[in-house]
Every structure is written in C-alpha cells, then in structure tokens.
Amino acid sequence: MKIQDVARKANVGVGTVSRVLNKNGYVSDKTREKVEKAIRELQYTPNELARNLYHNKTNTIAVILPDASNPFYASLVNEIEKALRVQGYKTMLCNTVGEKTNEELYLNMLQRNMVDGILTGTHTLDNWKYAEIVGPIVSFDTPPLSETTPVVTVDHGTGGRKAAELLLESGCRHVVQFRDNVFDSFPFFERHREFEKTIREAGAICENYIMERDCFTEDFYERIVEDCFRKYPDVDGIFGTDMPAAFSLKRALMMGKRVPEDLRIVSFDGTYLINSIYPTLTCVRQPIRDIAKAGVDQLIRMIKGERPVNREIKLPVTIDIGMTTMTVR
Amino acid sequence: MKIQDVARKANVGVGTVSRVLNKNGYVSDKTREKVEKAIRELQYTPNELARNLYHNKTNTIAVILPDASNPFYASLVNEIEKALRVQGYKTMLCNTVGEKTNEELYLNMLQRNMVDGILTGTHTLDNWKYAEIVGPIVSFDTPPLSETTPVVTVDHGTGGRKAAELLLESGCRHVVQFRDNVFDSFPFFERHREFEKTIREAGAICENYIMERDCFTEDFYERIVEDCFRKYPDVDGIFGTDMPAAFSLKRALMMGKRVPEDLRIVSFDGTYLINSIYPTLTCVRQPIRDIAKAGVDQLIRMIKGERPVNREIKLPVTIDIGMTTMTVR
Numbered sequence: 001m002k003i004q005d006v007a008r009k010a011n012v013g014v015g016t017v018s019r020v021l022n023k024n025g026y027v028s029d030k031t032r033e034k035v036e037k038a039i040r041e042l043q044y045t046p047n048e049l050a051r052n053l054y055h056n057k058t059n060t061i062a063v064i065l066p067d068a069s070n071p072f073y074a075s076l077v078n079e080i081e082k083a084l085r086v087q088g089y090k091t092m093l094c095n096t097v098g099e100k101t102n103e104e105l106y107l108n109m110l111q112r113n114m115v116d117g118i119l120t121g122t123h124t125l126d127n128w129k130y131a132e133i134v135g136p137i138v139s140f141d142t143p144p145l146s147e148t149t150p151v152v153t154v155d156h157g158t159g160g161r162k163a164a165e166l167l168l169e170s171g172c173r174h175v176v177q178f179r180d181n182v183f184d185s186f187p188f189f190e191r192h193r194e195f196e197k198t199i200r201e202a203g204a205i206c207e208n209y210i211m212e213r214d215c216f217t218e219d220f221y222e223r224i225v226e227d228c229f230r231k232y233p234d235v236d237g238i239f240g241t242d243m244p245a246a247f248s249l250k251r252a253l254m255m256g257k258r259v260p261e262d263l264r265i266v267s268f269d270g271t272y273l274i275n276s277i278y279p280t281l282t283c284v285r286q287p288i289r290d291i292a293k294a295g296v297d298q299l300i301r302m303i304k305g306e307r308p309v310n311r312e313i314k315l316p317v318t319i320d321i322g323m324t325t326m327t328v329r
Numbered sequence: 330m331k332i333q334d335v336a337r338k339a340n341v342g343v344g345t346v347s348r349v350l351n352k353n354g355y356v357s358d359k360t361r362e363k364v365e366k367a368i369r370e371l372q373y374t375p376n377e378l379a380r381n382l383y384h385n386k387t388n389t390i391a392v393i394l395p396d397a398s399n400p401f402y403a404s405l406v407n408e409i410e411k412a413l414r415v416q417g418y419k420t421m422l423c424n425t426v427g428e429k430t431n432e433e434l435y436l437n438m439l440q441r442n443m444v445d446g447i448l449t450g451t452h453t454l455d456n457w458k459y460a461e462i463v464g465p466i467v468s469f470d471t472p473p474l475s476e477t478t479p480v481v482t483v484d485h486g487t488g489g490r491k492a493a494e495l496l497l498e499s500g501c502r503h504v505v506q507f508r509d510n511v512f513d514s515f516p517f518f519e520r521h522r523e524f525e526k527t528i529r530e531a532g533a534i535c536e537n538y539i540m541e542r543d544c545f546t547e548d549f550y551e552r553i554v555e556d557c558f559r560k561y562p563d564v565d566g567i568f569g570t571d572m573p574a575a576f577s578l579k580r581a582l583m584m585g586k587r588v589p590e591d592l593r594i595v596s597f598d599g600t601y602l603i604n605s606i607y608p609t610l611t612c613v614r615q616p617i618r619d620i621a622k623a624g625v626d627q628l629i630r631m632i633k634g635e636r637p638v639n640r641e642i643k644l645p646v647t648i649d650i651g652m653t654t655m656t657v658r
Binding site: 060068069077078082090093095215218221222246253254262273276 | 389396406408410414419420424547551579582583601604607
C-alpha cells in the first residue's frame, strides 16, 4: 500500500495526500474529506520512515547510560521513558558499559538524524567530541560537555555533608567512603569532598576506597567490600551508593558485626534496593523522577529551538533515617 | 550537506553516489574512489533517515516490557540491549506499565516501519491484535501470540516443583505462594501449579496469595506482604519472585521471626537483588542472559526471512541454596 494508491482512489495528486497526512499547506475541506475517506477505505498506514524523512524528525531520544540493570540507572531510564512518552517521544536505550567506542557511536546517531536528541548519564569521551556534535544534548551528573549543553545534577555537597553528620552523630570516629576515581569537574566529586571535609573537621578519620569506574556486577561489589573490610578492619562507619552500601551491610552481618552498634552505614541514591533490605538503610535520597523530568524538559526545549532554562539544574536531596545509624531526629 | 553536493564535487550523478553509499549496483573502482574522496573532503555524513527509507530498515528493535526498573526486567533489557548491539541493532525501550493502549501503540510501530521487529515481555492485548501484525515478533513467557510467533520461556514446572521440595525438606507444613491471577495459557502458570501440587501431595497446606498484575512499586510489595502475614499468620514457608520474597524476608525479620527457623523462603528469578541481601535467599534462578540471547537470535532469524528454530524455546532453571532454607545439599 503506497501513497500513490491513496491518491488514485481519491482522484487527487500525491502532493495533496502528502499535505493531508502532514497537516501542512492548503487543502480544501472537501478534498481533505475525500483523501481521508480513501485512507480509511484502503486502511492505509503511512510509512513512518518516509514521514520522518519529510519532517527530518524521528521523535526518538537516545538515552546513554553505563548499565541499565544497575538500580539507579534502571530507575532513571524508567522515569525518562515515562516522561518522554508523555511528550510523544520514544526512548532508544544505549548502554556503554564503559566502552568509549559505544559512546562515540551513539553520539554519531544524532548527527546522522537517527535521533532528535540525546540524554546522557555517562561520560568517558573527551569534551571536544561532544563540542563537535551539533544538536540537543542534556547530561546527568557530568562536567559541562560543551558551551551549550545543560547538566542536570543534585546537591551532592549537601548530601556528602549530611551523610558525614549522620555518621558522626552516631559516634563514628573512623569511616570509609566508597568513591570513583574522577576529576573534580564531575558534580559528584563535591559529595566526596564535603563528606571527607566534614569527617576530618570533626577530628575523625576518613578513608577513601577508590572503586573502578563503570563496574556494576555483583561479583565486583562482593570483591571490593571484602577488600575494604580487610584493608580497614576497624572502621565504624561506611558511606557509599546503594550497591556498595547494601553489600557492606551484607558482609558486615556475615562477619558477625552488629549494625548499627559496631558499624554504621549511610547510602547515597535511595533506589528500591534500599527498601527491600533489613535492617533498613539510612540514606541520602536522589529525586530520581525529578531528575528524569528536568532532563527531558530541558532537552525538549532545545529540540523546539528554545534556550535551556539553566546551564546547570541542581535538585535537592532528602534524608531517610533507617536502622543503620543511631541518630534519632 | 547533501548527496547532491557529493555528486557535484565528484562530478558524477546522484545515483552513482547512492550506489557507493548503499554498496549495491555496479560502480567502477575509479569512480568509487572519486566518490569516496569527495565524501571525505566534504566530511559528508549520510542522513540515516534517507538510508532507512531506501532500505526500508531501521535496524531498531522495540523491546516491550511492563516496567524497566523492576530488577528482572532491568536485567533482561540490559542483556537484550547487549545482544542486539552485537548484531548491529538498536534497542527501543517501551514500558507498558499495564496500559493496553501503550502495547497497541508499540505494536503499531512495526507496521509503520518504525522498527524492524519486536521483543515483548508483556501481554495485555487480545491475541488477535498480535495475529494482525505482519512482522517479526518474539515474546518472553507469554501464551503463543499468533501462529508464527515464537515464545522464549524457562522450565517453570521444574522450578515450582524444586521450590516446593526445598520448603518441604526444610520442614514446612503450611506455605504461601505469591502468584499472578493469569490464565493457564501463560507458561509460568505451570510453576504455580507444580508448586501447589507438590506441596499438597506431601500432605501440607498451600495458600495462594493472588497479586494484582503489573504492579512493581515498593509500596505495593510492602502492602501485599503485610497483608499476607495478617491473613496467614502461621505460615512456615514462602515462595515468590525476588521482590515479594525479599519484602517477605524484611517483614519477617521486622516482626521478630527467625529465618529459617520460624520461616523458610524460596525466591524465583535470581536477580542481583538476591545477592545484595542477608541472610542470602535460596532461589530458583532464571538464566536471564540466555533468555535474552535466545529471544534476540530468534528475532534476527525472522528478520532475515529464516524460520524460527522452534515455536517454544524452554530454558532450564538452576537452584541456588542460600540461608533461608534448612536443606543441606
């Protein structure tokens, strides 16, 4: 079934059918009705590829993330898909799992008109690669990718400070934070800095356990948590994202430690993982739905040719008191 | 930058440039070199939309799932994305969250040439809607969608029987299984049937706790688990997928129950959630990576016009003995 068949049936030109389908240009009501009748009778479905080429739009957004099975990214992409769907966009899921080549390949899709925009939560490429890309990009928790690329992040500084305060108030004197080995241009670097600063200013010891980036397997978490307890057998407090926090809790209980008496734990992220665990974890929670919505809103502004609201949108974090700290608030 | 610019620069016709780009039709080596030189010098990037229209291919697969943040679906889509990427396909993520209209909308994409095929892990539509769709579709754990649609599933019957045996061997006499309210045409119906049958044949009591379908929030799991313990305060064994199993464990510990002395738990799925929890859960594990690969392989055979290997591919499950049962094997 082709557009030509519709034109023949309605006894009009192909251009007229095209104008009706694309809702642009002048078509008289009578002609429109004729065309619509022919479309109905022939059960004609327009070829979306042809429509896309005509409009030079795909209504598709690439969402680039390291690993879609990690609870944080799984929740983020889920909320992004919902927010995009409401706006009439489809979600192209792109895992990078730390491979540079994938990220470059995905960026290239924007230039080749395969997607209308990019939301990226990963950043392994040099900035100039992003600067070269002409088109709407919004990133999550990365350094500024280019002069025109907005970033959506959370108030990591406050998150780090509050986590440190929760551990200190619980009596911690020797804590570990699990952290990535990243440059200080990443927004979450602030979380690690504020955490360490707050602990040190209170006269306590802060160890930094550096994790490889973009590793998300259970084996990886088992291994680093075991290694951490071997390196620092006397720690009385732990701070990390949900996965290392949950695996630290599991390991501590396996070792016969009492939580929170012997060891206090504060996690960062607050995904559903936290709520599935007992004792419940005290956590600094990221507003995942708001992060997704803010990113989608910014991107759609850019696609429409409007200016992004801000170069950086910083959303607030909240505290959930669980059973792994001893503070009563 | 258009294909016309390349043609002018190389001093050839547009058709020649198109033949070089699409690698079909005859072009002499000398002409090909001229065209490739012009492409390089102009830094021409082909418009993928035009290419797609020409080939009538998008190299994109729609993956339709109820909720991409649920640990099982998050792991499944993650493995699907990797398996598709290796084969040169991109992943369009489509959540349905139980809305019929979404599933229909997504199916329609196949007809409108927006995707080359569909992998679906959800099924809320009547079968005739699927039967109407002309194009490659493979489903996970659904009834046969049409005469030509293959299904990838696991050996649910064995899974249910083994779970029941693990609970019986641990001394259970009164167990609950969390289950969906679905027709017996769903492959996982077999799991519930075999579980119940095995428990009853041993002279023990099996309660069926019916869950609403397509609910995945933490609040939902908290609520049903609380309700289940209220309805059946004397149960000594629980069987459910990872989320209800994990929330049952949490609730039991909060209520002061000893696990496994007072309550034994076996979960079904074996996602990373299971490994993040202490005491570790005994589980019947689905081979998520193999499920993803089998689905992708079948679909790509169909896209290439080959016949699917089988109407139903049934993969084996494995048992992981954790700390929530008392069997020593």
